[in-house]
Amino acid sequence: MTGPENELRIEVAVGGVAFDDRGRVLLIERGHPPSAGKWTLPGGRVKLGEPMRDACARELHEETGLHVEVGPVVETLERIGPRDGGVPRYHFVIVDFLVTAVGGALRPGSDVTAARFCDQAALSALPVTEGLIPVIDNARALAAEA
DSSP: OOSGGGTOOOEEEEEEEEBOTTSOEEEEEEOSSSSTTOEEOOEEEOOTTOOHHHHHHHHHHHHHSEEEEEEEEEEEEEEEOOEETTEESOEEEEEEEEEEEEEEOOOOOTTEEEEEEEOHHHHHHSOBOTTHHHHHHHHHHHHHHO
């Protein structure tokens, strides 16, 4: 069978939820579509043959300059982009991990506009990606159990 529906590839991505010692969450402002200009968790695509935890550590370093230890899975979710001619523009399966910063210096990577730790007040004022707040809440609860 041929056609546009066979051209779509589901991609696996990872994200990392990090909190600083004041309970602020690490966020990046996306520099590219999808969701350019919105704030979200740092992360990105898993490379072929790359373990997801390694991908998470790599992506966090690339996007924020921080070295992290990757902990437990917080949540797995899907993002399916708007349809263009009946075919979704993208389809990501995203695995978000709880991570702990262990080194490096916070700075935005080349594919993000900004990176910073945000408290609840700042988080409430930012344009964020769909579904971000429940993931952060779940990660906060998981971190409190540890």
